[in-house]
Amino acid sequence: MKTQYIGKPVSRVDGLAKVTGSAKYSADFKVEGMLYGYIVSGSIAKGRIISIDTSGAMSLKGVLQVFTHENVSGLPWFSIKYKDMDAPTGSPFRPLHDDKIIYSGQPVALVVAETFELARYAASLVHVSYQEEDFTTDLVKNMDQSYKAPVGKLGYVSPKSRGNADEAFDQAAFKMSGSYQHGAEHHNPMELFSTTAIWENGKLTVYDKTQGVSNCQFYIGNVFGLAYKDVRIISPYVGGAFGSGLRPQYQLFMAVLAALELKRPVKVGLTRQQMFTFGHRPVTLQQLQLSASTDGSLESIKHEAFSETSRFENYTEIIVNWSGTMYNCDNVKLKYELVGLDMYTPVDMRAPGAVTGAHAIESAMDELAYELKMDPLIFRLKNYADEDQTEEKPFSSKELIACYREGAEKFGWTKRSIGPRSMREGNQLIGWGVATAAWDAFQAPARAKALLSIDGKLIVSSGTSDIGTGTYTIMTQIAAESLGLKIEDVTFKLGDTNMPLAPLEGGSWTAASVGAAVKGVCEDVKKKLKKMAVKTKTSPFYDTSSKDIVFDSGIISDVNDSSKSISIVDLMRIAGVNSIEETSTSGPNPINKMKYTFNSHAAVFAEVKVDEDLGIVRVTRVVCAVAAGKILNPKTARSQILGGVVWGISKALEEESKMDHQYGRFMNHNLSEYHVPVNKDINDIEVIFVEEKDDIVNPLGVKGVGEIGIIGVAGAIANAVFHATGVRVRNLPITMDKVLQIAEDDKNQVAV
Known part of the structure; x- marks a missing residue:
């Protein structure tokens, strides 16, 4: 019988290197004669630099140069046509390009010295004077400035409406309306961004933290006017990125700039605080209106989303489109608009768009189920979509019903009493919630x-x-x-x-x-x-x-x-052949892509316990049932789903980057105040991989599991909190003050 490895729980082949410390990350590469750079961050949100005094830094022995917009010029940069591979439409940020300040925390100088400690100290001696200008960083206060999101970013598809949702909503027997909001979130991987650049014999070698070495090569070649063949990017290990490494970050530019100028190897890294200065999951406000007939059939879906972006680029996500494909409904009205603010462009963050939209549509589905006095899971099954109504195409495969069935059985969903505040243990109110998740199966x-x-x-x-x-x-x-x-x-x-x-x-x-x-x-x-x-x-x-x-x-x-x-x-x-070498290219089947919709799916069941007196929410159980085609390695795939669920718990209850609109700056820019889960926050998580065979999606029949694990979690938890307390918190994260405040206003009031 042939030995099989695909589908088996093989341990990580790189595990030994990681646990013994022999795996080298970008900051671990050292070469003789290396210099160190430290970036000076701007302190205002908008305006101009009047002057930069670098004399104090340059007077120190061992400081070689302080790079600013005053001594950086003549770079080829790049045209709108030749940006990095993940850039949205607009004009990309150019570090040290001119005296303009366009967001708080913008890099304004790079100090290069013989040691890191000296560079850091010298950076404190660089004094910058500014002329401030009026700015705004508040999405809610600038809703009247919203505009239709342009097509252009890789993978973005404009939402499509169908039928007459307004008329159907007006005539429906059961309906709900609600607004949902979540704050900004930052990626915060364990590994900070770091770059080591080596210029030698007309060739540039760069060790960088990135999710795309070719993208960094493309970017550096375009910015500095170098032939791609003369630029080599190396990144063998990455200590987490979650989307933050898709676009080249500014330490890459700084390290290469200094190496080319000083003709010596240069290492530049970002501090944890500076990790909050190059993009985030955007603040988004969503408005949902759903209606249904007396038998529970969806009659209309109206979903609008408004997201923040920078003034210089149009960052887009697919947020509302999911509401047109998740459930069967003939009348769907979708709208997605952007609001330009004085901040850095948001960047992709695990399951961009889908995790945002799913929280809203899944919460709204739960709310309408309660209006109908129908079990939320039965309501979803009632409106199950057998095909993609938006594109009028069948799914290449869809085992979501099996996800519902197997997840519900493992969770014990049939034991759930439907009424809010109907399950408890002492002063702990118990709630059970469910949500659906979907994600594109790309190739x-x-x-x-x-x-x-x-x-x-x-x-x-x-x-x-x-x-x-x-x-x-x-x-x-x-x-x-x-x-x-x-x-x-x-x-x-x-x-x-x-x-x-x-x-x-x-x-x-x-x-x-x-x-x-x-x-x-x-x-x-x-x-x-x-x-x-x-x-x-x-x-x-x-x-x-x-x-x-x-x-x-x-x-x-x-x-x-x-x-x-x-x-x-x-x-x-015996054939006298010392080696065989081949190179092969693969790609998606364009005919299949036109004929089918490719999605992975999941059903998420969550249990919460809420302290009735203090409003403290604990997630005590999660069951996530996933249909993602062929699972190549159940061990590593399970880890991906576990990580996604943990992050979903974090998104629901903890994570939020707090912007002080008076200064236009994220204030909790550290791991002591940017809250993420610790071990005590995480309890039982059960991952179920539902069998799903798909011979159409790609030659391996796989759909990927990196994103699907996070998408439905926040919605399931929000729904569980309502079931436990009767309090509907629509603004993430769900913190104890929101639970108590809404309950105090009116325990039966569905609050925005």
Whole structure:
């Protein structure tokens, strides 16, 4: 029986390197003669720099240069056409380009010195004088300035309406209306952003924290006018990014600028406080109106969303579109607009748009279910969408009903009493909530290279990233099974622009995109070996049909005659071949893409316990049932869903970047005041992978699990809080003050 690795819980192949400290992250690379840069951040939200006094810093022995807009000029930069690969429409931010201040925390200077400590101290001696201008950073107060979101950002699709939602809403027997809001959130990965740039013999080598080495190469080449072939970006390990590493961050520019100017290696890193100065999940206000008939059939969905963006770029997310595909409804009205503010452009953050929109639509569905006096799960099943009504296409596969069924059974949903405040333990009010999640199953073009040596060892490489998702491991599994090798004989390499081109690591598309390329290139190597087996005279397969040849654990054999076999090593030896090298490209099937909608789905069930006197909310249980096609590695996939659920709990109850609109600055820019869960906040989490076969979505049948785990969690928790308390908190995060205040106003009042 053929050895199988795909679908097995293989431990991380990079695990040993990480736990022993031998895995090198961007800040770990050191070279002789390295200099250190420290960035000076601006202190106003909008205006101009009148003067920069760098004399104090430059007077210190060991300080080589202070870069400012006054001595940085003549850069080619980039045109609107040639920005970074994840840039939205607009004009990208150019560090040290001129005297304009366009957001608080903007980098205004770079101090470079012989040591990090000296650079940091010298930075404190740089004095900047400003001329301040009026600014605004408040989304709610600027709603009258909203405008239609333009198409242009990678992956953005304008929302489509259908039917007559206004008329259907007016005539409906049951209806609800509500506004939902969540604050800004910052990614805060454990690893800070850091770049080491080395300029040597006309070549630039850069070690950078990024989710796309090719994107950084593209950016640096465009900004500094360098040939792409002369720029090498290396990023073998990434300590979390969650979307913050999709676009090149400004420490990359600073390090390269200094290295090119000073002709010495330069390392520049960001502080934790500076990690709050280059993008975030945007504050978003959503308005929902749903209506249903007496039998619980949805008659209308009206979903509007307003999100913040910068003045210089139009950052877009797919927020409201999900309301047009999640449930069966003939009358849907969708609207998505932006509000330009004096801040940095938001950036993609795990499940961008979907996690925001799902909280609103899933809360609204729960509210309408209560109006109908119908169980929230039964209400969802009643309005189950068998096809994508927006695009009028079937789903390539959809096992959401199985997610509902298996999740509900594991959770014990049938034991739930429907009335709010009807379940308790002493002074602990118990609530159960449910929500649905969906995410696109993307596939992007990707390339991979395979090198099989005469010792039977295989090296497969692609210029992708592993941000902790398990890419090293699943690609090794795919390669080992595709070529019939032992997994210990396969090495997968990534994170280098000298490797074949791969897309940005994001959107849950890496498994499908790079995985298909890895499978393809291994199949190409297998074809060469088969041809070699039937063409080599001393081979047991000489002058026979190659269709009966199979590969397993490094042995080539006949499917009909197990006694006829030869090892790959021996075959290459007798054929006089030292190595086999192949490169393969994969991409989505354009015909299938036109005919089907590709989505992963999940059902999330949450239990909360709320202290009746203090309003403290604890999430005590979560069951997340996921249908995401073929699960390549249940062990690493489960970790992805667990991480997503934990973040969903954090989003629901804790995370919020607090903007002081008087200063236009995020004030809790540290890990002591930006609240994230600790171990005591997390209790039982059950992950269920529902069996789902999909032969259409891509050659591997995978849909990705990076995003789907977070999407429905906040909605399920918000619904559980209502079930526990009778208090509807629509403004995330759900903190104790909101629970108590709304309850005090009126325990039965649905509050905005």
